[in-house]
Amino acid sequence: MRKLKIVELYAGTARSVEPFRSWRRAELALLLDVNDFAKETYLANFPNAPFLRRNLTAISANEILQAAGGRIDVLLGCPPCQGFSESGLRVATDPRNWHVRKFANVAAHARPMMVVMENVPTVADSQQFLYLTQRLQQIGYECASVIANSAQYGSCQTRQRLLFVAYRKEVRSAVRFPRPTHGGTVPIFSYSTGQFVDPRANLREALGITPATQRLSQLMSEDFSEYLGEKPLVTIGDTLQGMPRADSRAGGQLQHSAWMHSTRVLRRMEGVREGCRWKGGEDHFAHSYGRLHRRGLARTITTFFPYAGGGRFWHPTANRSLTAREAARVQGFPDDFKFLDKSKKTAALIGNALDACLADLCYRMVRRALEI
Incomplete structure (x- = not known):
């Protein structure tokens, strides 16, 4: 053939x-x-x-x-x-x-x-x-x-x-x-309610499906928005499990280094609990300055993930945004995929990639x- x-x-x-x-x-x-x-x-x-x-x-x-x-x-x-x-x-x-x-x-x-x-x-x-x-x-x-x-x-x-x-x-x-293939029965953290939700009861809330997507799904050849696969949803904690500490020797080998954040941003985020977000201003989107939850899903990785105000990209427990390697893991890059540097150009490649x-x-x- x-x-x-x-x-x-x-x-x-x-x-x-x-x-x-x-x-x-x-x-x-x-x-x-x-x-x-x-x-x-x-x-x-x-x-x-x-x-x-x-x-x-x-x-x-x-x-x-x-x-x-x-x-x-x-x-x-x-x-x-x-x-x-x-x-x-x-x-x-x-x-x-x-x-x-x-x-x-x-x-x-x-x-x-x-x-x-x-x-x-x-x-x-x-x-x-x-x-x-x-x-x-x-x-x-x-x-x-x-x-x-x-x-x-x-x-x-x-x-x-x-x-x-x-x-x-x-x-x-x-x-x-x-x-x-995934959906399962294991409760997942909902960023909208701050509670754990059973995917069987409300898959849309667990996934955070947008209103536009709900409307447009009616025009598609198939609609899987309510389809519950048997396997449990994979959480951000599952995906980041086993990562070495950022900026350690092992982390450096993975290009796993923290981005530089201003003192103002670090202070703004240090008191934000896991799964919550900073609410000190109205000059940002609903998920900006948001911290991920280990038992929740990651939000869509974009080219702005190095920035605290760019979306819900703050690490669940560390006081920093996701590193390039962590975001690459979320997107499904293998750890042996090499990036040329730790720059915003690399962040753009990761954010623009297909999951x-x-x-x-x-x-x-x-x-x-x-x-x-």
Whole structure:
């Protein structure tokens, strides 16, 4: 059987393609991203990877196809999501939103067996997403989408993402989204109530599903928002278990070092109990200056996790934000993945990465479809 050429656009640290590396039939044909630092970081881990640094606005679909060796079997990608995100301004004319159309046009030109895109759930409200689905349907693809929460698939992070798949009709009967595996019966800490909640009684509260996601889930091909997997939810305490002390010799080997915080921020946070947040001002979002709970889920890791005011990123017991290695663990990076430095550029790579559990979900769906 011939090798299947896998291509990831907007690759960053190539987390979407990572699980495909274990599949004998998969051949990594091309990674493409405009970020020099992302390319340097990935090649430091995988020196021979076919990583092309190009701006997607300045490269044609045909050039991408030729760079991949003239054929693409599986096209993966997460176009920039900032213009669609609930935490942003959501301006319809944001130039970054154009990349969803670019992704659609590359797929339409290359005609892969399968196309998989990940983005924030609110992309489903956009004209760009409508263009993507209609563009591919017009040339004979079947399309499906689901809003998946990474915590329902084994992550300690409640990260909600829209997963879109388009597939040629010859693989239609085999394509379906894997059902969630986690939920269980073990009580989980709820940041909204400050109490422990039984997932069986209120899974939405346990996961912290946003109102927009609840509304948009009705438009999806499948709705897993109330689906309770058998395995217990994985907590932030489970994920950080066994980490050495930050800034120790063992911590240094893991690039596990505390960020610099001002005296003002440290004083602001030192009296905040586990699972609570500082409430001394109204100039921040609901989860800003929040401390995680060891028996709770992590909130979505963003590029702002080094900052106390950027979200609920404060360590459950230590008076500091999550380190780069801790945030990388939450995102599912293995401890042996090397980052080039301890800088905000590294934090951006970690925050922009796809949660490993969602990447594995997509991989399992693609592999099952193409092996039958």
